[in-house]
Amino acid sequence: MKDDDDIDVEREFGFEPAVSATGAAAAPSREKPRPRKRRGRLRRRLGATAVLSLALVSMGSLYAAFAASPSANDTGLSKTDIQAGRQLYQVSCITCHGANLDGIVGQGPSLIGVGGAAVYFQVSTGRMPATGQGAENPRKEAKFDEQQTEQLAAYVESVGGGPSVPQGSLRGPDDAIAEGGVLYRLNCASCHGVTGKGAPLSAGKVAPSLNDATDRQMVTAMLSGPEQMPVFSNNQLTPDQKRAIVAYIQTLKASKDPGGAGIDRIGPVSEAIVAWVGGVGAIMIAILWIGARNR
């Protein structure tokens, strides 16, 4: 949204942001009850990717059509994908990260060894390509679609290695939710907060809110430790534990508040505002009315 020169892929192809290819905007609000099966959402997202890919075909990008469903291939992406990722890299990333991915001092860090997971997280959350230098790169609309992001990730990983983008379902089953909650509170809540609302760190840095985070973004973030976030390798938190954490967070985000308006689920600060403005305010109006002289 902030990059004016970005091509707004979703708009151009008439997609609602709610079914965006990255799933970025789809995650937080789930108005209608969705079917019990968790895979349904993922499938829908993949469906969107497929439609998007078809659109790309019509634009003359014949190549994209063959790799329409990235998760169909669990072993990784093909050479042609890496080739396509390289082309994308040379257009959008090379100015900061250098021709050999070894970074440019004062521009961007080396990408050797960061792995596909880091690339996927950074690009799919719109943090990369960066718009400017700040304490943190904020989340914004992604510049590339899921397909292109995976290609970029494949390319960077093919050059420098590192943790790759996990494939398949990244959300644990219902009976793992509670375990995910315990792990989340122990490892993640100190920064992201028990309700995933994020928090400021020192001097302008932030632990972002998880409102918009997709399953895969969460897992790739844990694997790669973007910016100030610590790394949680698969030895430290097993893939199953990661899936449990994802299941917990997505359940938390999707559950409706049983106690009325959630008032942003940030605890006593919003409660203080409601108590003073709503509660005391309403009673003050009542007082003025009761105390008014009616003569």
Place this chain on the structure above:
Amino acid sequence: MTTTAPTRRTDAPRTPQGKLAKFFDDRLTAARWTRATLNKLYPDHWSFMMGEIALYSFIVLLLTGTYLSFFFDPSMTEVVYPKNGTYVPMHGVTMSAAYKSTLDITFDVRGGLVVRQIHHWSALMFLAAMLVHMCRVFFTGAFRKPRELNWLIGLSLIGLGIIEGFVGYSLPDDLLSGTGLRIADAIMLSIPVIGTWTSFLIFGGPFPGNIIIGRFYIAHVLLIPAIIAVLIAAHIGLVVIQKHSEFPRRGHTEKTVGGERFMPYYMTKATAFFFIVFGVCAALGGLAQINPVWLFGPYTPSQVSSGSQPDWYMMFLDGSTRLFPSWEIRLWHHTVPPLFWPTVVLPGILFTLAGAFPFIEAKMTNDREKHHLLQRPRDVPVRTGLGCMALTFYLVLFLSGGNDIIAKAFNISLNAMTWGGRIALLILPPLAYLFAYRVCLGLQRHDREVLEHGVETGIIKLLPTGEYIEVHQPLGPTDEHGHGVLPYAGAPVPKRMNQLGASTPLRHIRGFFYPVKEKPEIQAALDELEAREQAEVESAEGPKQLTD
């Protein structure tokens, strides 16, 4: 007196009410007391209802709290949330029985959540109302002799209310309140000499131990509420004995008090207001989610959530703790931790200053008189300035208690928020004093201008000399120069034409905007009353002079 009439025996009451009264009077001899009680005047000015909000929310707290006590288990015994429990994200999680029973109230008691939320919201309202009420009493000088004792009782109620609230907030044993409890332990530890002993005494060993919830429970449901109830009774009893203070106007003098009679007016209105306060608490409890402990998780000492704050009434202490610099005293192998100053010394100073204020003010102004008439804040610029200064100080601390949320919401650096708070805490209160003082003087001057020159009518008149003047409507009789001779009487002065006589909606808000002109029959009655009072004063002064 009516009750001493000789023919009384033979006179059976004719009305049902009379028969009922007779039944009780035969047993309690209560006719005289009842008559006086039913006729007693209660305040009807809106600003006097703030204390009532606190009273009614306390009653709501008692009602909802009793309900909750039927379901809550104040035990720290470790239990496991059953795998078939209602709230799936807690299946198999180890927690205390207190936390589990809170989850059960939320998810397994029909309507339990709404009651729990009403309870928590009315706790916030209880403390907010007390603070607002205290501000009203402070800024209008209602704490002056003879009401200093009530000021002290009120202050104790605020202190107890804060403790009661904190203790109650700790009961569910969730991650947020457990974090608060850990800080409370650190505060106790920080007290010089007796700190570690105090902490071990309260927690029965090292934090958190396994008895603190039980102890807090009995303090929360019995000990503190009982003291609060007694103090509220004393607080209201003193108001009944001393009668309420009021803003000056005709009929409202140091000798007489206005208001409305208990039966049927005040009785009905007070009951109505109780329902309205209860209703607002119920609306909050239903519509806005508060303290969702199921999202916070059970307390364990290794976990924490970012953005941890206490409830609003504790936030100023959290703020002072955040702002206080890292100063620690180390003497002879002993430590006074930095936590001691902002959490023990600072509230100690604040409460002491507040409690001593009526006496300090009386001393400074050399005022030993009784005062039943309230002052408009503008008429006492120093007090108003000091009050604004204190409120600003409090507000900076309060906002700093949520400075991480503010930093996140407005993309400000956390470190900048801390420094901003530190600087603001030193600079803003004196500025607030100066500002309020100036504003008071300006308002005073304007009042006197209007009294002297009258109200601006907006009518421009061309004088024969060619000069344009605006016509002013004098408020009362004028002297030979056309200047008003009405003295300032501590009451609001109408500033615009439509505040004179004619009806405006605002005018109905009594005391601040009431009309200067009374209806003729009231006028006459008031004149008579004043004459009587004057005579009384003279007769009282007469003999005194003789004895001198």
Place this chain on the structure above:
Amino acid sequence: MSDHRPEEGPTADELRQMTSEEAMIASAKAAGVHVIHRRDRFPIRGTRAEKRAERGVALAFAVSGLAGVAFIVYFIVGHWRWHLPGTSQDFQYYTPILGGTLAIMLIFLGIGMVLWVKWLMPEEEVVQDRHDGPSNDEDNLMTEATLVVGFEDTGLPRRGLILRSLMFAGGAVATVPLIALVGGMLKKPGSQLLHTLYRRNSKLFPNSDGMVPIVDGLWRPVSPDDMEPGAIATVFPGVRQKTAWGTDGLTDAASPTLLIRLRPGQTVKPRAGQAGWGWPSESPEYIAFSKICTHAGCPASLYEQQTGRLLCPCHQSQFQVLEDAKPVFGPATRSLPKLPITVREGDDGRLYFYAVSDFHEAIGPGFWERR
């Protein structure tokens, strides 16, 4: 309260002659209440205006009653059970509807009552005498005399022995319950604040020379391979045996420790005497600090892996891990205590972390006895 100065009230016979309203006014007057204006709002009964006002009040009460009925109905039939997302989320309406109907019921009852006063009850203007001057001389003198004689009758002014012994007994009576309560609750702070479960324990851990294994939140021993550069883990002493106060390694409030693996290129500037407390000891890459903030005891665990800052979420103290967790911002005054760690080879051939010894200083917030 009322009987300070009896007014000249009417006699019973006079009262019998009066209308009820006149008698009421007389009654008020006897209480020092002057009814200076009183007027029926609807002097002519049954006007349309009066009926309208009456209906208005009744409407408010009716709304209140209907809301109460709605509350009961929804209380019984409403869907209130929490369900996982993906299934019916109807429960989200239960609390708001209950609270809403309850609020409407109560508020409209209140509104109706206020309207009743404002619209239908006679308007009144009353003033009450305050009578709060000092009591009259007679009362004061008599009270004073009673007090003086009462005190003299006890003989206390003359009998100093009784007074002193009574004060002694009174002091004892007042102190005993206090002592009984406080004494019952009193616990001597022992070494609990100075030691943690990381203390070497040859009995429990004979194989590791008494060194306590370091485990994660699921009792798994922690290995250096588990952590990537820039990783943190909350770890605990692997002591399953319960302490005297019922905690074990995972639940003890002093246990939580933050094990950090530095990024390549990051080095720790150790505090005096604490060089080599990490692993490998020559140039530590893994270091462990107490997670309990030295300020107020919250778990300080917002770790910025690139800058090495560690932030406490409660009062925003910031510690610089690369300078051995020195406080660099906020109210904290002391560095987070560092845990000396080392590794040993386990049965499976992997290396696992052990605590060489306990922390060398008290963890957590400061207290008086702390040096």
